[in-house]
Amino acid sequence: MSTTRPYSPGDRGPEPSGASGASEGEAPAVGAATGAAAPSVPNVPADGTPQARGRQVRRLRLEGESGVVPLARDFTRQALYAWGWLPAAGADQRAAAEDVLLVVSELVTNACLHAEGPDELRLACDNKVIRLEVSDRGAGQPSPRTPHRAGRPGGHGMFIVQRLCLDWGVVRAPGAQGKTVWAELGAPA
Secondary structure, three states: OEEEOOOOOOOOOOOOOOOOEEEOOOOOOOOHHHOOOOOOOOOOOOOOOOOOOOOEEEEEEOOOOOOHHHHHHHHHHHHHHHOOOOOOOOHHHHHHHHHHHHHHHHHHHHHHHHOOOEEEEEEEEOOOEEEEEEEEOOOOOOOOOOOOOOOOOOOOHHHHHHHHOOEEEEEOOOOOOOEEEEEEEEOOO
């Protein structure tokens, strides 16, 4: 379901400022705000289930960067390793991680094609949900093409987002140019 609201259902309130790659209460990751993420060792117990420690947030500045889609995917993949989603212990966990990477690709690609490029990618994860946010300066309103035509090239991005995510929407700051497109996916069981 596509929604436009100031925050998502179940929003956990504002995030700490400057949380470029840190869990709440931790220092930001070095280099995360400039596009480079600090390497990290996954925190995965012997049974292979992800163990997030509270809400963890990472940010990647994309404004003025080239090759932003692979850059965003690589940044997201590093976060998934750090949060224990990867390496995947089973098929469900692998599928959940692949869904996250696909949705990031679609949101960043849409910002490139329809909104003068993305400004920032923000990832937030807790034990139940991962929230993806892509900010841009565009005025358009993303929506799945209706009717959806599976056999035709192009125009599938928001349909994919709608199908894979628990929810998604658009947030606009009053009086400011641009928007943030957000999507939430469930953590692997």
